[in-house]
Amino acid sequence: MALSETRTNHFKNYIAGEWIEGDSQVENINPSDTRDVVGLAARSGGADLDRAIDAAHDAAPGWARSTPQQRYDILDAVGNEIIARKDELGRLLSREEGKTLAEGIGEVVRAGQVFKFFAGEAVRLPGERLDSIRPGVEVDMRREPMGVIGMITPWNFPIAIPAWKIAPALAYGNAVVLKPAELVPGSAWALAEILSRSGLPEGVFNMVAGRGSELGPRMIENPKVRAISFTGSVPTGRGIAAACGEHLKKVQLEMGGKNPLVVLDDADLDVAVGAALNGAFFSTGQRCTASSRLVVSKGIHDRFVSALTEKLKTLVVGDALDPKTQMGPVVDEKQLEQDLSYVEIAGQEGGKLAIGGERLTLEKPGFYMAPALFTETSNDMRINREEVFGPVASVIRVKDYEEALHVANDTSFGLSSGICTTSLKYASDFKQKSEAGMVMVNLPTAGVDYNVPFGGTKGSSFGSREQGRYAVEFYTTVKTAYTQP
Numbered sequence: 204m205a206l207s208e209t210r211t212n213h214f215k216n217y218i219a220g221e222w223i224e225g226d227s228q229v230e231n232i233n234p235s236d237t238r239d240v241v242g243l244a245a246r247s248g249g250a251d252l253d254r255a256i257d258a259a260h261d262a263a264p265g266w267a268r269s270t271p272q273q274r275y276d277i278l279d280a281v282g283n284e285i286i287a288r289k290d291e292l293g294r295l296l297s298r299e300e301g302k303t304l305a306e307g308i309g310e311v312v313r314a315g316q317v318f319k320f321f322a323g324e325a326v327r328l329p330g331e332r333l334d335s336i337r338p339g340v341e342v343d344m345r346r347e348p349m350g351v352i353g354m355i356t357p358w359n360f361p362i363a364i365p366a367w368k369i370a371p372a373l374a375y376g377n378a379v380v381l382k383p384a385e386l387v388p389g390s391a392w393a394l395a396e397i398l399s400r401s402g403l404p405e406g407v408f409n410m411v412a413g414r415g416s417e418l419g420p421r422m423i424e425n426p427k428v429r430a431i432s433f434t435g436s437v438p439t440g441r442g443i444a445a446a447c448g449e450h451l452k453k454v455q456l457e458m459g460g461k462n463p464l465v466v467l468d469d470a471d472l473d474v475a476v477g478a479a480l481n482g483a484f485f486s487t488g489q490r491c492t493a494s495s496r497l498v499v500s501k502g503i504h505d506r507f508v509s510a511l512t513e514k515l516k517t518l519v520v521g522d523a524l525d526p527k528t529q530m531g532p533v534v535d536e537k538q539l540e541q542d543l544s545y546v547e548i549a550g551q552e553g554g555k556l557a558i559g560g561e562r563l564t565l566e567k568p569g570f571y572m573a574p575a576l577f578t579e580t581s582n583d584m585r586i587n588r589e590e591v592f593g594p595v596a597s598v599i600r601v602k603d604y605e606e607a608l609h610v611a612n613d614t615s616f617g618l619s620s621g622i623c624t625t626s627l628k629y630a631s632d633f634k635q636k637s638e639a640g641m642v643m644v645n646l647p648t649a650g651v652d653y654n655v656p657f658g659g660t661k662g663s664s665f666g667s668r669e670q671g672r673y674a675v676e677f678y679t680t681v682k683t684a685y686t687q688p
């Protein structure tokens with residue numbers, strides 16, 4: 204089933220080893236050119252979801268008994284195919300989500316690397332053995348699969364986020380039911396299509412597309428689903444956590460951020476401006492790790508603002524598939540309205556708009572916006588408390604490192620944080636005292652490695668970490684076995 208840029212693609216569900224139409228279909232629209240329909244995607248109701256969960260439940264015991272070598276071979280081959288097709292899959296991703304082609308291809312490669320990483324993890328699943336407190340008794344601790352894992356994924360990383368949930372789940376012997384975001388069904392479909400030819404037994408991987416508000420609660424209520432992994436907004440995440448609590452289901456949530464990038468007087472200006480530009484505006488600011496608060500000390504403030512403003516003046520906003528584009532469109536009309544409304548709110552609260560913030564009308568009809576930078580903001584303004592999830596950043600002027608640290612930590616979120624400084628003392632202190640799950644020194648707050656843990660503190664994350672070998676915690680349960688030989 205090859206992808207087409209000229210014919211209409213049909214993004215079906217994948218259930219029990221078969222491609223299934225949904226109850227109805229929704230158009231997958233290209234945000235760079237709304238005349239372009241990327242495909243027609245299945246929209247299913249509860250019956251398809253129930254069948255997918257049944258299929259996963261039936262397949263789970265067999266897959267749990269598969270050998271580490273079988274899992275390695277399948278996951279490694281999936282990773283290889285994704286990487287080999289990076290240009291084609293990157294185009295599809297950028298066409299449906301709106302990040303630039305370079306970012307789309309980069310994300311596809313990341314997804315492939317994730318599969319290859321977890322192929323390796325499948326053959327080195329750790330166990331432990333301890334001496335019992337009783338004479339002659341042996342105690343073993345083994346990690347076993349959970350069973351069926353339900354996954355609910357967002358639109359902003361349409362292939363990498365499904366990949367970093369699916370790959371560890373399969374590596375550790377679980378069966379999967381994925382519900383991708385309705386806005387970006389193509390990339391999830393392409394991944395499912397690769398998995399469908401990978402040699403996985405029928406039912407081990409299933410994908411059902413449809414409205415989250417309908418399928419999400421139904422997935423959580425189903426007793427055959429043992430754990431839910433979610434990435435998305437805070438309100439949806441909170442609802443999922445509450446429902447999982449009621450149904451005693453293991454849950455992992457990755458949600459928003461209001462990530463600070465601290466810039467100190469002694470920072471290398473080019474490094475700081477580069478980190479801010481990348482962290483705040485690349486991927487159109489649609490990253491939970493985006494640097495939406497730029498906390499800048501007073502000695503470098505004016506130089507930093509002026510250099511960043513100059514960069515933004517020349518940032519090329521346009522069609523995601525045009526190689527000259529440096530920032531693609533916003534994902535859809537609703538998100539664009541949200542971004543523009545925060546520009547208005549920031550202005551009303553006294554923020555000074557240094558540049559951007561308006562809707563752009565370009566040659567092709569799309570959801571384009573000029574990247575916005577606010578100055579003279581304070582940390583109590585809504586623009587600095589609530590996640591915008593678009594190309595909007597604000598500068599908060601502080602007097603010194605101590606105030607910067609305080610402002611950085613004064614938030615209900617705690618996903619990532621960054622500091623630009625040439626001082627080892629401040630870098631080291633910040634790494635220790637920042638209340639974020641991921642801390643960057645002289646690097647953007649966004650753009651993480653696939654082989655280390657990902658996640659935050661406070662309102663950003665809940666449950667154990669994703670990615671790297673720490674993912675084993677969520678996707679397995681520990682069995683303690685006592686033996687009297």
Ligand SMILES: NC(=O)C1=CN([C@@H]2O[C@H](COP(=O)(O)OP(=O)(O)OC[C@H]3O[C@@H](n4cnc5c(N)ncnc54)[C@H](OP(=O)(O)O)[C@@H]3O)[C@@H](O)[C@H]2O)C=CC1
Pocket residue numbers: 355356357358359382383384385386413414415416417418419420434435436437439440442443457458459460490491538541590591592
């Ligand atoms: N942290 C992150 O990475 C992300 C954060 N966001 C934030 O969320 C805001 C809104 O974006 P949105 O896409 O609506 O985010 P949501 O949290 O609503 O969507 C994320 C996923 O959850 C599903 N979902 C929606 N409602 C429910 C529910 N009641 N139960 C279970 N699953 C559900 C969605 O399905 P479907 O979309 O198919 O209905 C999607 O697959 C953004 O503006 C941004 O601030 C958004 C995306 C990613």
Ligand SMILES: O=C(O)CCC(=O)C(=O)O
Pocket residue numbers: 359360434489490491492648649650651
């Ligand atoms: O910054 C990154 O590399 C990952 C961001 C992410 O996972 C997200 O925005 O959901």
